[in-house]
Amino acid sequence: MADTNMPDFEPVIEYLGLKGRYQGVQAVLQVLGIYCLSFAVLIGVFTGYEPAHECNAVNVTEMRDLFSVPDNASLEASYGKCAVTLVVNDSAAVTTHTMSCVNGHNYFGNKYISFTSEMDLVCDRTGLGDLSQTLLMLGQGIGGFIFTSLADRFGRKPIYVFTSFGMTILHILIGVAPEIGSLTLFRFLIGGFQQGVCLSSLTLFLEMMSPRHRMLGSVVCGTLWSTSVLTLGLLAWLLRYHSWRTLQLIMTATTSYCVLLPWLLMESPRWLACNNRADEALEIFRKWCEQNGKDFAHVKSLFDKNVVEKLRVKKMLEEREGEEKPELHVEKYTILDLFKHKQIALTSFVLAFVWVTNGVTYFGLILTSSSLAGDRFVNFLLSGLAEWPSHSVAYFMLRRMKRRLIETIFLVLSGVCLITSVLLLLSPEQEASTASIVFSLLGKFSITGAFNALYLLTPELFPTNLRSIGLGWSSALSRFGGMVAPYSRFLAEKAVYGPGTIFGCMCLISALLIRLLPETRGRPLPNSIQEMKAWRSEKPGIRKKETCIDHAFIVPPESKRDVEDTETHNYRYSLVET
Template sequence: MSKVENAADTEPDFDEVIHATGYFGRYHALQGTLQMLIGFSVAFPLLSIVFTGYEVPHKCKELGNITSDHLQHVVINNSTSLEYGECQIEVENNISGVVKKDYLPCVAGHNYSQPTYVSFVAEWDLVCELAGLGELSQTVMMLGQGFGGLIFSILADKYGRKPVYIATLFGLSALCFGMAFSNGILVYIIIRFLIGGFQQGSGLTAYTIFVEMLTTEHRPLAGTVGGVVWSLSVMTLAPIAYLMKDFSWRYLQIALSVVTLYVFALYCTLDESLRWLLANNRRDECRRIIRKSTSMNASNVKKALDVFERTSGTVCKAVVVEPSNTVDKVTDGDSSLLVNDVKVDGETEGLVDSSQKYTILDLFRHKAILYTSAITWYIWTVNSLTYYGLFLTATSLAGDRFLNFFLSCVVEIPGTVSVYFMLKRFGRRQVAMIYHFMAGASLILSVIILTTAGDTRAGSSVATALNMFGKFSITGSFNALFIYSPELFPTNLRTAGLGMGSAMSRIGGMTAPYSDRLADKVIWGPGALFGTLCLIATFLIRYLPETKGRELPTTIEEINEMYTRKRKPKMEDGTQDDG
């Protein structure tokens, strides 16, 4: 007979290994910095278009020596009055006392208020009937992000975090520099699509490494640090663009691309995720990294290796069978795991193969994983739609566009930092619900005030304030989601789960521009839509398991246990919570 052990009793505590290496020492500071520098490399390519592709004020050029072929049916003579607008020329003729007005497109081109080299929109004359092409490049980039988040996250789970991180950052660097030498909008759009894929691949992989480097109690720090770095990266973009506002957009693009060159230092100094190596039974590499980290942190290498050997034997163990058995099957509810005999310290034990290779199809094969995925994908979509939609529909600040951009980023920092303190006090699920509820409620209230008292100064001010509070809240929910989502998937599906969520968020990002059109027809439409979707997200989150205080799940079996409440969260003293 086989003896089945409770998985909760043998649950690995990899945090012990991290602590034994000298947690938060020089090694972890270096590795964390290398991972978080990605913030600048992903923020600059995504938002550089704000300053390289803005629409410069313009008017139609004077007709001059335009031939009659260009004038079509419009008659122009010495008594004709011409008024040059942005996209058309108003032609007024007085014929026998009757005033006749005709309109012509800008047949001679456009005059711009600034040199055309300051923006690719002006350089390539992408205004009026061609105005949508500049925005199309941004939409296509978000489409590329969806593909990149899906493809590279799968590769990172299969081949490791480090090689995918470095490869995508190399590609991103080459493409960012290449964008500065685009000779037309078609080439530019193609490069933006590719940049979106590599940008998402490097960003998600770097974040996954950072999450897996931290212990259970400090995982909320990942989202906070990542959020603050993102906000600081975006804020830095404004002063750089201001200093180079009189230079060609190509020079600005080159200057912004320089931040990606740290990939050369990354290649020599970044280490693979210990959790991923252990989950894939690459123990020799784990030992090498442990020796390196303990050396840099001045810790006891023998103690760290002893802890690792003890923990690594527990990571896989869930079932003990008779030595004569070669294969057994453990069933728990709707899930089943293949169990193989392996040698551990000279003894034959039945072990769950923790290095089991999952594919993205496993997100759909297992009920608990599919249930989790469906809810998180919806939340990712809503967050992206609301976040970018608020940017497009919020009342614009009067004044300098560089200052406006800078201030619009500043408001995100309180939303990011507040999440960290909330997560210290409350569970992941509670925090996600609170921020989504605040976003939904504030946006709904903003709509009510806008429709009832929006014509008054006080009503307009309150509606704007509530709209800004909605942005504060959705920023907080985004950061909470980045912390919560990776904890809901097993190790070899973690990046795939996060990547699929990110891919779904691109649907929201690509839909967000249409919220501006909705606002033109129904001013309260976007706020009502965003608010309602956020409240629905609040309701759905309550059906996800709580992950605070839990070790990151390694197998799908552990995900099932989270739903059946068999895996108990660890208390701050490291004991199991039996309540």
């Protein structure tokens, strides 16, 4: 049963509404954090780009002495990407000698176009640049764990302000890094700070909304991400003849809004009230009413009745729980419980593979966009443009179709498009090359839609006390996919069709595995492992008219429409882990 003593902010938020000057200012400050997220993660596509290169010329006279070439023999040198080949031709025989690029590499006048070329991270050092991208993804995982806890303890605003300033400083430090060691360290740190900005800004954004608007908020967040991808591609194209450090330092401007946050950004009233700071929360609501022309007396009445009083009763019951309610027992779970029960273990392993597939495919397609036929800047821009409408399409599908079906459709479409793109790459025709790019972009569109559906499906599959753990496990594995994705570039260099084949097959396998999971649309969220097990024995299509619970509020579904609307309540889990 639901705990009727849980604080209910929804009457207050519903009365204040979605539109108004206060929400406008706060939303802009919050979504600026969301908008800057892709720059830190994806800028390596351009700053770490490996341009065409060959070995610098060697002194042929010195080579004669080094290899004891007779005076009557000719000596010619040919220069490859990673080796110099010397051909000795005398009257007796033709011999060859191979050596490394002893005089460095020639980047055809573009040495400072990326840190890869400036720091000579090619040939035997070629993995160091991609290692910095992998460690950035690792930093995201660690930062997400650390800053989530800090935001719950110290508040959303302090963490948002701190990590935004941190990202600004790290953009500068990366732009002036003298060598690969310090650059890798700074990129690792910016990955962690990026997650701090992500989690705190998204949480602030969601906690300002009523439940029925949160799925719409997810579309806004996804569209902002895709818009920032397009912005990054455009900036990189405009600065294509400049040093990579110029583009990196310009990224400082994308987070410079942080100077406004300490003065203009407000803390989440929800967090304040739940942390014994109800007076501060009420003061924020007072400013909210003043700026929007709302009745503060009415808001205070709703706040006192639905929040303050329930918090007081809840605290009193918690203090007396040991004496008066010995029969109450709340089961505590750990990540090990994901694998103790057959059905939950199956769900966990299936989701693990699907999340890895989504992560490696999404980031792999972005990071290998420069290996596609045509201009690398155009390919990146088209890649960002392809995912832009995907968020809206996924939104409308999620409101009308089954979760599992939507995920299957997007995964199958992505797999088929990527494999078709690979087959077209094998054709020598120019038209086939263009068509290959089109199908690759359709694959990007589809995997973005799959991510949208997966973020909603995952938390709906786990019982209440395992929900955050289950989503955290799944999200962490998507980071693993992102860590592996940078190395797909090496495969693309050896076999241009390699990444697309792997991504496409993984998508098709995931589409088959997702059918092993139960459908969640129209069902109340499971509150226990027993309820989750019972799903298998229920007939498909039956909807239980029970009270749907989302931790902090209760909405009794009196109609089919209400049941569908309550599904949006749980969507906040997806956004907090993006």
